[in-house]
Amino acid sequence: MDLVAFFLEPLQYGFLTRALAVTVAAAVVAAVLSCWLILMGFSLMGDAVSHAVLPGVALAYIVGLPFSIGAFVFGAGAVALIGVVRSTTRLKADTVIGVVFTALFASGLAIVSATPSQIDLMHILFGNVLGVSTGEVWQVLVLGALTLAVLLLKRRDLTLLAFDRTHAHVIGINTRRLSALLLGLLALTVVVGLQAVGIILVVAMLVTPGATAFLLTRSFDRMLVMSVSLTVIASVAGIYASYYLDISTGAAVVLCQALVFTVVYLVARPDGLLWQLARRRRSTRGGREGAPARTGSAADAVLSQDA
């Protein structure tokens, strides 16, 4: 089969072009957000919010509202609940997150099991991107564009918040409101992403692209660009893989993200595993005993220059 046909053949199906649009849009928004999430240590929060939206999605289907409204209400509600429990107990954040999101996820399961005929649980959990309607495509595109616009508009403040919260406070920024904004945008991003890959796997889109880009660069702006580019490549590759190999679309997209991460993890300079091993071999051969095997060698070289 020639290359053009390889790429064009799937696109003759409306459901596949819709899937491509939804997946790429969701992946781009999630990839931008992921750059702040991983720097703030909020990865688990992404997991929590995505699981916590299940009762919202189920209730929305029962009542006949757009799924995104129910999902957003419960996603934002979960964030608020975690914040309240955290600030009124001595428990650590990950503990509170664990308690809250499992409780909400379980109530979602209970609701779904009580009304089995109306809701396809598998579609909510693992995504049903091949079955999205044109209306749902628009929901994703509009919410995605909105989220992306706010993220990019506030990107310098968000980076400051992630880097030095105290300084943000000292120069008069309301850090509490800014955190709330970020978590609200996280809830929106989850809503956008769960159409594409489902509740369980949406966290991959919220973490992996940022993590991959972090390994590749020391500049935040470049990290944003790389995170987005890599996630677009992975999403498109995932959709095609899903078509030709006949595997779950959500799984294929997430696997492609993981594949990109793995390649970067192995070969990125200077921190990639292969470079680390090469350096370690070189340094033991050179007899530099006790030289730290960790990744800082570029920094160390720079420091000795300046000293």
Next chain:
Amino acid sequence: MMSTQQSAPVLQVDHLGVTYGHVRALDDVSIALAPGRICALIGVNGSGKSTLFKALMGLVAPDAGEVSLFGLPTTQARKRQLVAYMPQTEDVDWTFPVSVADVVAMGLYGRLGLTRRLRAADRSAVDDALERVGLAELRRRQIGQLSGGQRKRVFIARSIAQDARLLLLDEPFAGVDRTSESTMIDLLKTLRNEGRSVLVSTHDLAGAPALSDEAILLHGSVLAHGDPTEVLTPQNLALAFGQAVAPTSGEGDS
């Protein structure tokens, strides 16, 4: 600068009390600091230095007393960009993907518009601040690729860019070699001579007299406040550190 701000003390703390749960971190602390002074805040870990800093920045709610900066409530002082804070080295994520110039630019954010986009004047303010701390050549470098002394100077440059009138420095000499330390002290003295005030939290007893115009010995409450040589007497230090400490005991990193 408004005249009310010029005449008012840089910071005025009256009968301040802060309690965490059942722990009284600060009790009846009263301090006034005149403009253009470097003041060393000396005490052991747990003596309330960090809590006092947090109270000055409005990060803890006092259960007694009042704090004002330049005659203003802390909220107003923050909104007017009057206060800058330099974090402890271990509180900074040195792997964070920001450059030296990025961090210094963050000093300006309080004066910038919604998106915090730098204009030409702002970029030259960043350049000037970098020039003053001697980091102009390293402006593009990621912050983790700096030496201990350079790392500290990035944050001093940030407060210069901010044009803050009161600098709060949290353990600025920890992990810094002697040469960098004396560079920093010279820098702080220049800033003081411009009329800025500097409050330095430290447990470096030996360095305090060389650095500061006055010293405060803190141990939950103020044990002594005045000329460094008068404050750092063996008797006072015994009270603050719980045991006899010779004031010339060098490193002071215990």
